[in-house]
Amino acid sequence: MxxxxxxxxxxxxxxxxxxxxxxxxxxxxxxxxxxxxxxxxxxxxxxxxxxxxxxxxxxxxxxxxxxxxxxxxxxxxxxxxxxxxxxxxxxxYLQPNHQMTPDAIGLLMVYLIRTVFKERKESVKILDPAVGTANLLSVVYNQLRSDGLQVSAEGIDNDDLLLSIASVNIDLQGLEDIRLTHQDALGNLLVEPSDLVISDLPVGYYPLDTNAAKFETSFEEGKSYSHYLFIEQGLTYLKNDGFAFFIVPANLFQMDESKTLLSYIQKVAYFQGFIQLPKEFFKNEQSRKAILMLQKKGAQAQQAKEVLLAVAPDFRERESLQRFIAEVVDWKEKNLK
Structure with a gap:
């Protein structure tokens, strides 16, 4: 409150x-x-x-x-x-792809980051390639800084208004070491590889076929899914061993085209988890989302023995939430270095 x-x-x-x-x-x-x-x-x-x-x-x-x-x-x-x-x-009346990521989802992402990633680091560089209003980025940024980490971040968006809101949002908070860039995030990015990639991905078809063709997750015919391309782009600009947390459609891997995405993920990263968000957060099942947790391959990375497949409870149900947190901690101890 x-x-x-x-x-x-x-x-x-x-x-x-x-x-x-x-x-x-x-x-x-x-x-x-x-x-x-x-x-x-x-x-x-x-x-x-x-x-x-x-x-x-x-x-x-x-x-x-x-x-x-x-x-x-x-x-x-x-x-x-x-x-x-x-x-x-x-x-x-903003379109769904332009709407802000709710705090509850951002805080759940922070918890996952803390559990599987934060303890490895003293400083963290974050990339959000679809930063929007920067609410998700600033939630994660503020929480990790409160843990004593040195945090820097890059946020990218091609929407003038959303990026202006993000800039005001960050400046009013007095946040340091956050750079915002106005561009198509599926182009060539002038950013160094990041330790952590987070994003509430825009869902739908990407309009620029010529640019999409440069990606392995593009389709041979017709328009390609922008959320597939964003996942590939995020992993491209992620350091080896780094983690990516993407907010994606809950039915991401139920689509026929998902074979293309899975093939790419298996090539460059480890599929570590898929956490369905509470149904109470969404108007209907079709709009439901999940958090996709990936780790880029590297010397310190390994595939979890058991992928974390879970359904997050309604956060108002304290006992259920505590059980869920305990399950994630137990999974991490058994499956990740």
Whole structure:
């Protein structure tokens, strides 16, 4: 449940967004970017061609004057921004591929990362090739930093608005060592190999056939699945022995085309786990998702004797969640170095 500081910051963001929507005739999320940039720019509204009006600018200054990050953690700021993004997602009717990864899913991913990966590292470099609003990336980033790790990250997206939201989200939190890049993440990336790849993958067909043809997971005929290509791209930019955690359709391996994906995975990585997310998170079975856990082959990597195939419980059922956590720890001890 949001605390008072989170609620107060969200209220300020929401109120200032409503003013900017009316004054600048912009969508909720566009106005959220504008108000975030105003706060970062000395809490001063940006006035162009007399807009917003002086009266509106005065109201914005009053709102911005109430903002104080001195006593807020990055995680509390993220939660407030997340509430504003959720509000904007509903008002602007974002398509499913552009919607934010829920916190519960992000925290489950963090738990899996902590269990199978974190203890091996003092510093971690993360890549999210479909960073969107950066909610998933900042959840993982904040939690790993709270564990005492030195964390750096790369986030990539080809959507201008989503990347602008991500930039404001990260800057308001004061997060360091995160670089955002605007480009098609299925092109050639100017990034060093990462220790950890995470992503809530866009699902559907990739429109650029010529580019898709460069990937082993592309189809010989017709459009290729973008989520297959993203998995391949993520593994390409992952260090040997590194882990990748992808949020994917729950029916990923029930499709006829999945043989292409499985063949590629078996060639370069170890299929270590597939965790079905709680059905309560989704409107219907068709929209249900899972976390795919892969480890790139290397000197320190090995195929788990038994792949972790599990169904995560509803997180509100504490006893079931505790049993699930115990099962994952037991699996890790028995199957991974």
């Amino acid at each position: 949001a605390n008072e500081k989170v609620t107060a910051l969200f209220s300020t963001l929401h109120s200032s967004v409503e003013i900017l929507q009316k004054e600048l005739d912009m969508s909720y999320l566009e106005s959220l970017v504008e108000t975030g940039e105003n706060i970062l720019d000395g809490k001063e509204p940006r006035i162009i061609d007399g807009k917003p009006s002086e009266e509106a600018a005065k109201e914005l200054r009053k709102l911005y004057a109430t903002v104080s990050f001195d006593e807020m953690s990055a995680e509390e700021i993220r939660q407030a921004v997340q509430l504003a993004i959720l509000k904007g997602t509903k008002e602007d």
